[in-house]
Amino acid sequence: MAGHWFGARLVERRAQTATGRTLVLDVPGWPGHLPGQHVDVRLTADDGYQAVRSYSLAAPADGERVELGVQAVRDGEVSPYLADVLPTGARVELRGPLGQWFVWRTGQSGPVLLVAGGSGVVPVTAMLRAHRAVRSDSAFSLLYSVRGPDEVWYREELAARDDRLDVRVLYTRRAPRGEVRPPGRVSAADLGTTPTGPGTVYVCGPTGFVESVADLLVGLGRPAADIRTERFG
Numbered sequence: 757m758a759g760h761w762f763g764a765r766l767v768e769r770r771a772q773t774a775t776g777r778t779l780v781l782d783v784p785g786w787p788g789h790l791p792g793q794h795v796d797v798r799l800t801a802d803d804g805y806q807a808v809r810s811y812s813l814a815a816p817a818d819g820e821r822v823e824l825g826v827q828a829v830r831d832g833e834v835s836p837y838l839a840d841v842l843p844t845g846a847r848v849e850l851r852g853p854l855g856q857w858f859v860w861r862t863g864q865s866g867p868v869l870l871v872a873g874g875s876g877v878v879p880v881t882a883m884l885r886a887h888r889a890v891r892s893d894s895a896f897s898l899l900y901s902v903r904g905p906d907e908v909w910y911r912e913e914l915a916a917r918d919d920r921l922d923v924r925v926l927y928t929r930r931a932p933r934g935e936v937r938p939p940g941r942v943s944a945a946d947l948g949t950t951p952t953g954p955g956t957v958y959v960c961g962p963t964g965f966v967e968s969v970a971d972l973l974v975g976l977g978r979p980a981a982d983i984r985t986e987r988f989g
C-alpha cells in the first residue's frame with residue numbers, strides 16, 4: 757500500500773505560528789499509520805507539472821482523517837502553497853504511510869527522549885499524542901528548540917499537565933521574559949539534564965540540527981543504536 761497514491765481532500769487549515777499550519781485531510785481508504793511516519797504529498801498543476809514533498813503525520817491514526825504540519829519555507833516551491841494557498845476542499849494526492857524506523861509503537865516500553873528543532877516537532881507530536889491516548893507508563897521528555905516564543909507549535913497541548921511527560925522549550929535567538937537559560941543552540945548540558953534515563957531517543961528537524969544533536973548524544977554516552985533520526989533537509 758505504501759506505493760499507492762491516495763486521493764485526499766483538504767478539510768481544515770489552522771495556524772500554529774505566523775508561518776506554520778496544521779492541515780487536516782480526508783483520505784478515503786487510508787490504511788492507518790504509526791506515530792512518527794510520514795507521507796509524500798503530490799500536487800499536479802493544470803498543465804500536468806507535478807511536485808512531490810514529504811510531510812510527517814502529526815497525529816496517531818484516526819480512520820480516514822490525516823493531520824499534517826507544514827512550515828512555509830521562504831522561496832519554497834511547495835510549502836508556502838500548502839500553507840496558505842491550497843483552498844479548503846481542494847484535492848491532492850498522498851502516498852504512504854512511509855518510514856518504519858522513526859516510529860514509536862504503543863506497545864514499546866522504556867523511557868523516551870524526543871528532541872525536535874522547528875517543524876521537527878510534527879512527528880514527535882504524533883508520538884506524544886499516542887503516548888497520552890494509550891496512557892503509556894513510559895516516561896517521555898521533549899526538548900523542543902525554536903528561535904523564539906512566537907514559533908512554538910501546539911502551544912496549549914504541550915503546556916497541558918501530564919505527569920508522564922516533561923516538556924522543555926529551548927530558545928535559540930529570543931527567549932521570553934523570565935527564561936533563565938540564555939538563548940542558544942541545544943547543548944550537551946541541555947541534553948544531559950533531561951529526566952529520562954537510558955531509552956530510545958528520537959531526533960527530528962533540519963539536517964544540521966539533527967547531526968549536531970546526535971553527535972552530542974553520542975558524546976554523552978548514548979549508544980548510537982538507541983538514537984533514531986529524521987532529517988527534514
Ligand SMILES: Cc1cc2nc3c(=O)[nH]c(=O)nc-3n(C[C@H](O)[C@H](O)[C@H](O)COP(=O)(O)OP(=O)(O)OC[C@H]3O[C@@H](n4cnc5c(N)ncnc54)[C@H](O)[C@@H]3O)c2cc1C
Pocket residue numbers: 794809810811812813825826827828829830831832833834835836875878879962986987988989
Ligand atoms: C521525511 C521528511 C519529513 C518531512 N516532514 C515535514 C513536516 O512535517 N513539515 C514540514 O514543514 N516539512 C517537512 N519536511 C520538509 C519538506 O519535505 C520540504 O522539504 C519543505 O516543505 C520545503 O519544500 P519547498 O518545496 O517549500 O521548498 P523547496 O522549493 O524544495 O526548497 C526551497 C529552498 O528552501 C530550502 N529548504 C528546503 N527544505 C527546507 C527546510 N525544511 N527548512 C529550511 N529550508 C529548507 C532549500 O534548500 C531551498 O533553498 C520533511 C522532509 C522529509 C524528508
